[in-house]
Amino acid sequence: MLERDRVPETPIRRVLTGLKRAAGEGVLRGWDLAIELGAIGPDTRRGKRFGRFGANSVICFPPNTLFNERFIHIGEGTLFGPQITLSAGMVPGQEMVTDPVIAVGDRCLIGKGSGIVGHLEIRIGNDVWTGHHVYITDQNHGYENLDLPISQQVMPEKPVSIGDGSWLGHGTVVLPGAQIGKHVVVAANSVVTGSLPDNCVAAGAPARVIKQLER
Secondary structure (H helix, E strand, O other): OOHHHOOOOOHHHHHHHHHHHHHHHHHHHHHHHHHHHHOEOOOOOOHHHOOEEOOOOEEOOOOOEEEOHHHEEEOOOOEEOOOOEEEEOOOOOOOOOOOOOEEEOOOOEEOOOOEEEEOOOEEEOOOOEEOOOOEEEOEOOOOOOOOOOHHHOOOOEOOEEEOOOOEEOOOOEEOOOOEEOOOOEEOOOOEEOOEEOOOEEEEOOOOEEEEEOOO
16 A cells, blocks of 8 residues: 555544454454354353253254254263254154154254254264364155155155264255264265265265275
């Protein structure tokens, strides 16, 4: 910037600059306070809606969607990042045919913006970690009837399981019927539709084993 383009520093301008800085700092402090106070834990009013909410587990603020929490069980020491979706069924108050519908084990880490949407059975073991924006569901959309919109067709459900100690990379999608073994690495942006054995690395859409891990 040339010297002639500089705006003269005046007392009023200095005051306005100071006010803007103070306001910005106030916004950041307020947001930090909202994050702290808005977190959901086992002893909070919202946490007590869950079928189980283990000690030292946290759902970070702000959550995205939380439906029918009483059908959701969370183990101990598990962390859900902000903007998480945890849903048993599609609408609040829906009665489910199984309980729990979603069970997440101990010491799990579910990344920011991820979604776990269950209708029948989703089982996530202990020490399972995910990247951001991972989607796990046990229900799909039927599409075979060409005379009906897809939204009006049956929605088949198949149980989903993810074994202890596995890692799902950023953007992974886990679809109905997926059975992921223990100590499995699923590469970013993969789509899991079938079974993956213990101790492997998988990638692709659909995800396939690209490496078997040996002791």
